Structures are given as structure tokens and as C-alpha cells.
Amino acid sequence: MSTESDGPAVEEAVRTLLLLMPRLVGRAKRLPIPPALQGMDLAPRHLALLAHLEYDGPTSVNDLAARLEVAPTTVSLMVGELSRPGILERAVDPADRRRRIVAITPAYAGPIGEWLAGSASAWTRVMRGLAPAERTTVIAALHAYEDALEQPSDQQRNAQAR
Structure with missing residues (x-):
């Protein structure tokens, strides 16, 4: 090993x-x-x-799209897919009646929390073992990797130049 x-x-x-x-994935x-x-x-x-x-x-489709870095139409389709079986619900925003707010339905809040808990507990164990600066480095490295992808x-640039 070098x-x-x-x-x-x-x-x-x-x-x-x-x-x-x-292996991680x-x-x-x-x-x-x-x-x-299931x-x-x-x-x-x-x-x-x-x-x-x-x-x-709960939040709007546009806010979710910004967080997920995808188009609002993509989020709207996903919300539709998850609304049909009752996982998500859309409600009128009381502050702006023209806007719809997306939320997890009470019936699915527990199972979704349980599903996310597996990854969350693994990350919690890892992050507790790191100093704050090391946590910052891990997070920054993963963001940089995502950006680099x-x-x-x-090789692709050289192939395009030919």
C-alpha cells in the first residue's frame, strides 16, 4: 500500500x-x-x-424540488406516486391558499421513520466517533464527490476534443 x-x-x-x-450502496x-x-x-x-x-x-413541491435538485414536475410526479397509496397527502397552505403543502400521512409516519432509522443510526454511530472537524471533512468530501460526478x-474531455 502506497x-x-x-x-x-x-x-x-x-x-x-x-x-x-x-458495498455501501x-x-x-x-x-x-x-x-x-413493502x-x-x-x-x-x-x-x-x-x-x-x-x-x-411538510413543505411545497417547489421547496422539495430545490432540496432534491430536480425539476418541480419530477417532484410532482413522485408526490403523485406516493399520494395514490396514501403515503403522502397534499393540503392547502393556510398562509397562501393557492399553494399546496406536501406531508407524510400519519398512518405512514412511523414506518417511514423506522425505514430511515437504519441509515440514521449507522451514521450517528460513525459521526459520534469523529471530531467535529472530521465530520465536516466527511460531509465536504461526499458533497465534492457528488459534484465531481x-x-x-x-478521458471524456479528451474524447470530446477528438
Whole structure:
């Protein structure tokens, strides 16, 4: 293993992460879905939307779209998919009657909280073991990785230049 003064060299770190990420995703996908949500054909995109509603509370489609970084029409379709089986509800915003607020229905609040708890408890155990600066580094690295995935690689740029 190639190392630098205080950790793995860049190439070794990249290799380790490339091998680790599929295992992480695979394990996250195997988290048990509560019985009340089984058979609902929920996808990762739904989990992200439900997580925002669970942790941030009821909000509008436009606010959800901004948080998820997708178009409002995409969120509207997802809300429709989750409203049909009764997981989500749309209500008139009392502050602005023209606006609709999306919320998790009381019947599904418990099962959704239970579903999210698997990942949340794992992250809590990890983050408790880190100093605040280390937590900041982990979060910043994951955001930077997400951003880097959106940018073309050197190979893609070279192929486009040909």
C-alpha cells in the first residue's frame, strides 16, 4: 500500500473508495423495509423525498424540488406516486391558499421513520466517533464527490476534443 506522510496516497484512496462504495450502496439497499411499506415499489428517489419530509417537515413541491435538485414536475410526479397509496397527502397552505403543502400521512409516519432509522443510526454511530472537524471533512468530501460526478472526466474531455 502506497502512503503519504499521514495516510494513503491518492491512488490507493481512490482504489479503496471504488471498492467500498458498491458495498455501501448494496448494504443500504438491504436495510429492511417496514411491513407497511413493502410492496409499494419505493425507489431511492422516493427515499430521498421522504427523508426531506421526515426531517424538515411538510413543505411545497417547489421547496422539495430545490432540496432534491430536480425539476418541480419530477417532484410532482413522485408526490403523485406516493399520494395514490396514501403515503403522502397534499393540503392547502393556510398562509397562501393557492399553494399546496406536501406531508407524510400519519398512518405512514412511523414506518417511514423506522425505514430511515437504519441509515440514521449507522451514521450517528460513525459521526459520534469523529471530531467535529472530521465530520465536516466527511460531509465536504461526499458533497465534492457528488459534484465531481457531474463534471466530465479527463478521458471524456479528451474524447470530446477528438
